[in-house]
Amino acid sequence: MARILVYDIPTRLFHWLLAIGFMSALGIAQFADEHGGLFPYHTIIGLVLGMMLILRIVWGLIGTRYARFGSFLFGPSAVIGYFKGVLAGNGRRYVGHNPGSSYAILAMLAMTLVVVASGMLMSAGGEAMEEVHSVSSYVLLALVAVHLAGVLVHTIRHRENISASIVTGTKEGESGDAINSAKPLTAIAFMLLTALWAGGLIRNYNSHTQQTMLPLLGVTVELSESEHEEAGHGRSYQRHEDDD
Numbered sequence: 001m002a003r004i005l006v007y008d009i010p011t012r013l014f015h016w017l018l019a020i021g022f023m024s025a026l027g028i029a030q031f032a033d034e035h036g037g038l039f040p041y042h043t044i045i046g047l048v049l050g051m052m053l054i055l056r057i058v059w060g061l062i063g064t065r066y067a068r069f070g071s072f073l074f075g076p077s078a079v080i081g082y083f084k085g086v087l088a089g090n091g092r093r094y095v096g097h098n099p100g101s102s103y104a105i106l107a108m109l110a111m112t113l114v115v116v117a118s119g120m121l122m123s124a125g126g127e128a129m130e131e132v133h134s135v136s137s138y139v140l141l142a143l144v145a146v147h148l149a150g151v152l153v154h155t156i157r158h159r160e161n162i163s164a165s166i167v168t169g170t171k172e173g174e175s176g177d178a179i180n181s182a183k184p185l186t187a188i189a190f191m192l193l194t195a196l197w198a199g200g201l202i203r204n205y206n207s208h209t210q211q212t213m214l215p216l217l218g219v220t221v222e223l224s225e226s227e228h229e230e231a232g233h234g235r236s237y238q239r240h241e242d243d244d
């Protein structure tokens with residue numbers, strides 16, 4: 001066995017930006033004042049994660065072997081076999097995702113989608129979405145805890161520093177299981193699109209109205225609970241007329 005490439009650069013960049021972005025959005029929601037200067041960045045970070053997620057979904061269809069969603073789909077017997085192996089302290093090692101981590105990953109990606117979509121619907125005035133937004137955020141946090149427990153179990157069971165694989169992209173394996181490119185050009189395109197989207201959201205941010213506009217789409221998004229809502233005079237989807 002040798003060190004072989006399994007995770008391309010776009011997947012690794014997505015992973016760490018998602019991890020940092022999720023923790024930051026959650027941290028701001030927990031600890032920052034909802035009407036303070038930091039809260040709008042909660043929403044901007046969330047909208048950036050939304051864009052990254054769309055790009056990750058595309059990559060899940062056309063990307064390299066272990067980034068494609070096809071490599072995440074295991075049948076029930078593989079999942080049962082995997083958990084039996086964990087309990088018994090044996091069982092096979094997978095070069096890509098194992099059946100347990102595959103479903104945890106799919107659940108984390110799906111839940112990120114629910115968190116972002118409910119955030120957007122909520123800021124467009126859907127009050128019922130507030131509950132969905134808050135509950136889905138904590139479900140996602142719980143899934144992250146399961147994910148990290150899985151990483152720990154794998155690290156101990158196979159005496160392998162698996163965390164390093166999502167940094168360096170490599171694992172121990174047979175050369176036939178390797179992907180043949182780290183896809184640096186796709187990584188540059190991913191970073192460029194994400195940065196342009198984030199830059200556009202920050203450029204369009206108006207601290208007076210507490211709104212921003214989605215680049216290219218021209219859709220206005222409320223970045224925090226509007227004062228109308230606080231005063232009970234209306235809901236946050238009221239259009240703010242330009243008064244200057």
Ligand code: HEM
Binds near residue numbers: 018101109151
């Ligand atoms: C220090 C913290 C973390 C470590 C060490 C870590 C480690 C890893 C590893 C080793 C993998 C590859 C799993 C496999 O081979 O099956 C992975 C994948 C993944 N992790 Fe994490 N993780 C961390 C934090 C997070 C957080 C906070 C999130 C979510 C908010 C997250 C979401 C994911 C996702 C979605 C994948 C799949 C990547 C993809 O294919 O796009 N991770 N992580």
Ligand code: HEM
Binds near residue numbers: 026034042119
């Ligand atoms: C991964 C991304 C995100 C996470 C983890 C997250 C998490 C949270 C959490 C935990 C709260 C506090 C809920 C409560 O205690 O009631 C919150 C509030 C809020 N979020 Fe997010 N959120 C994310 C993305 C978004 C997005 C994309 C938007 C809008 C486009 C958004 C808009 C808001 C607003 C306006 C509030 C204040 C709600 C209120 O209490 O009135 N969030 N978010």
